Amino acid sequence: MPDKTILNKSTSTTGRTSTVEKFTVPKELHSGFSLADIIVEPDLGLIIRNSQPYHLAPKAMEILLFLAASNCEIVSREQILAFGWGDESASKTNITHIISEIRHALDDHKECPRFIQTIPRKGYRMMLPTLAKPSSGLFNFSDNNKSQSLKNTRWRLFNNANNNKFFGQQFLIYLIFAVIALVVVYYLSNHLTTYMEVETEQHKNSENTPQNQVVIDNAVAVLSFTAQNSTLSEHKLPVYAVSGLQEELINYLAQKSSFKVTSMRATNDLSKDASIDEIQARLGVRYILEGKARQEQSIIIVNTSLIDSVTGFQVWGVETSAQLTQVLSLYAELSRKVANALHLLIPGVDESYSNNQSSMPTNNFEAYDAYLQGKNEYRKTKSINSLITAENLFNMALKLDPEFINALAALCFTYLELYQLGKDPAHYIKGVEVCDLTASYQSQSVESYLSLGKLSMIRGKQQEAIKYLEQALVIDNQATVVITTLAEVYFDLEDNNKAEELYTQAIELEPTYWRNYYQFGVFLYYIGQYERAILQFNKVNSLNNNVANSYNALGGAYYLLMDWENASIAWSKALAIEPTALTYSNLATSLFFLKQFDNAAEIYLQGTKLTPNDNTIWANLGDSYKYSTIQNEHAPAAYNKALQLALKKELINPNDETNQSQIARYYSELKQCSVADSYVQTVLKKSPADPYIFYSLALVFLNCKRILEAENMIENAITLGYPKELLLVDPQFLVYKEQLSKLFNN
Secondary structure (H helix, E strand, C coil), X not given: CCCCEEEEEEEEECCEEEEEEEEECCHHHHCCEEECCEEEEHHHCEEEECCEEEXXXXXXXXXXXXXXXXXXXXXXXXXXXHHHHCCCCCCCHHHHHHHHHHHHHHCCCCCCCCCEEEECCCEEEECCCCECCCCCCCCCCCCHHHHHHHHHCCCCCCCCHHHHHHHHHHHHHHHHHXXXXXXXXXXXHHHHHHHHHHHHHHHHHHHHCCCCCCCEEEEEEECCCEECHHHHHHHCCCHHHHHHHHHHHHHHHHCCCCCEEXXXXXXXXXXXXXXXXXXXXXXXXXXXXEEEEEEECCEEEEEEEEXXXXXXXXXXXXXXXXXXXXXXXXXXXXXXXXXXXXXXHCCXXXXXCCCCCCCCCCCCHHHHHHHHHHHHHHHHCCCHHHHHHHHHHHHHHHHHCCCCHHHHHHHHHHHHHHHHHHCCHHXXXXXHHHHHHHHCCCCCCXXXXXXXXXHHHHCCCHHHHHHHHHHHHHHCCCCHHHHHHHHHHHHHCCCHHHHHHHHHHHHHHCCCCHHHHHHHHHHHHHCCCHHHHHHHHHHHHHHCCCCHHXXXXXXXXXXXXXXXXXXXXXXXXXXHXXXXXXXXXXXXXXXXXXXXXXXXXXXXXXXHHHCCCXXXXXXXXXXXXXXXXXXXXHHHHHHHHHHHHHHHHHHHCCCCHHHHHHHHHHHHHCCCHHHHHHHHHHHHCCCCCCHHHHHHHHHHHHHCCCHHXXXXXXXXXXXXXXXXXXXXXXXXXXHHHHHHHHHHHC
C-alpha cells in the first residue's frame, strides 16, 4: 500500500474556514505493526488475531493506518474523511461503516473498547500505541538454539589409537541400553496414546455438554448475521453491512432495561453449528435472534427471526430492506421492530396494558409495531401534525387487528387531544364513537380508563372522569399521563392545591419527560403564576427543543409580564418550529396592543386558516376589525362566526364556564345584551376563580354600558392574578383608562 498524504491549506469558502494539517503515514507502519497481541499486515490486507488471519478491506486498512499513526490523539471525522476520501465534506456515514468494519476485525467493542474509542462530537482515538511486530512474524522459530546445541554436543570420537578398544566396549553397552529404552518407550507410548485418546474423547464430550444455565425469560442472544452467498458475492455487499447488524442490535437492546442481552463476545464464543439447546444451556437465554442478508441490485434485504429456546419454535420473523446507502436507517428500523416484538413476547414488560392480564394485547406483531410507533409519535411534540400521524398509525394497527383494545383506546385519546387543540367537532364526534367502542369491552386497561376519563372531562362530567382515572391508577399508580389528566380535572374543579400536588407527583415519577413540565406550566399560566410558568416552559425546551406550543406559551407568559422582547423571541422560535394558530394569534395580539389593528387582523386571519374551528381566534379577529378604521364593517361577521363555534362547544360541554363567558361576550359585541346577561348570571352562580372569565365578563358589561359592574369584574380579575398594567394598555379598555387608573389607585 503506497504512502497516503493529505495536504490542505487554510481556505475560506462561503465563510467557512477549514484547516487540515499535512499528514503522512510513516513507511514503517506499511511493513506491519502490532497493537497489543494483534499483528497488522497492511500490505497483505490482514489482521492476525489469536493466530488466525482476518481480511480487512483496503479502505478500512487505510483508516486503521491513519488512526494508528495518530499517536493516541483524537482524530476528527473531518480529518478521516479528508484522508480517506479526499473530501472532508463527504458523508459521515462512510466513517461509521468503516469503523464498524475495523472493530469487527479487531474484535473490538463499541461499548467497552480496547483499541478504538469514540469521542462524542469530536471523533475517534486509537487507545494503544503501535509496536514493532515480532521479527520472525507469527511463529518465532530461531536458529540460535540449534547452533548452540550442535556446538555443545560435538563428540570427539577419535582421540588417539589407544582409545579404540575402550570405544568398542562402550559402544556395546550404549547399544544394549538403547534397545531397552526403545522397548520401554514403545510400551509406554502405546499405553499413553490409548489413555490420552480416551481422556480427549471424555473431555470433548464434557465440552459438548455445557453446564445448564438457568433460563432467564427476558434474556436474548443476538447471533451473528450471515450473508447468502448466491447473490452477495456477485454484488459485493460490504462486509460491514452484515457484520454491523449484530453489534447495532446488541447495543440497541442493551439500552432497554426490560431486556437482558448477552454480550457479543459471549455469543460469538459459541461454535457456529451450536444447537438451540446448547445456546440455551450455555447462555441461559429464552430467545435467540438470528438472521440472513442478501443483496438484490442496490437493495440490501435482511430476514430476521426470533426463536423460543424452550419450545424450539420460531415465534417471530420479519423482512427488512433498504438501499445500500441507507444501511443506518435499516439498522434503526430493524432494532425498533425487534424491541417491539420482544416487548410483546416477554410477560410484564409492556407498560401500556394491565399487568393483571395474562394474555398479550394482540397476536399481530405488525399491529403492535404500528401501535408503539403511534405512541412514540404522540410523545414527540404537542402539535396537530404529530397527533394526526399518531391517528394514522393507530388506525393501521386496528386494521391489522380490529380487536386490539389498546390501539382503540389510544385512538380515542388522540381524537380528544386533536379536538382540544384544533376545536374541530368532527374530531370530538370520532373520539366519542371510538371511546364508546372501547367502553364496550369487558376487559379494560390503563389506556382504556385513561381515554374514558378524558372523554368525561371534556364533557364536563368531572366526578365520572375522576372515577375512570382512579381505576387506571389502581392498575398502574405510576402512569404519569393519567396523573396529569387527573390534575386537569381537579383544575376544572378549581381545586388548585390538589392539581399542583398531582403535577408535582408526575414530574417526580418521570423527571425527563417534557410533557409533564408543559402541563404544569399551562396550569400555572392559567392561575396567573407567570414567573413559575416560565420556569416550567424553559425545562420543556431544555428536554425537547421541538415543541412549538411550549415556546408559544412561554411567549404568552413573558407577554403578560410585559416583557415584550422575550415574548417576541419565544414566538419567533415557535413559528420556526411549526406555524400554529396559537402563535399567529399571540403575534397578532401583540400588534393589537400596539394599535396596529389592520396588521393584527391580517395575522389573525392566517390563524383562522390553520384552525378554522377555534372561536377565540375568530373573536380576536373581530376585535381587530372593530377598532380598525377601514375594516370595522367586518367585525360583526367575525363575532358571529365565533359565537356559532362557541355554541357548538356548549353542546359538548354545557358546564364549561370559560366557554359560557365567551358566549356572553360575543352576544354583547352583537348588541344582544339581554341574551349576554343570561349567560353572565349562569357563570357568576358558579363562583369562578379564573381571571380570564372575569376579563370577558368585564367586556360584556362595558359593551352593554354597565360601567360599575364592569369595574367589579375588573377588580375580580386583578385579584385572581390578571396584570393590571396590561389592562391599562389594552385598547378595549382605553376609553375607560381614567376610571381604571382611579380604580387601581384606590
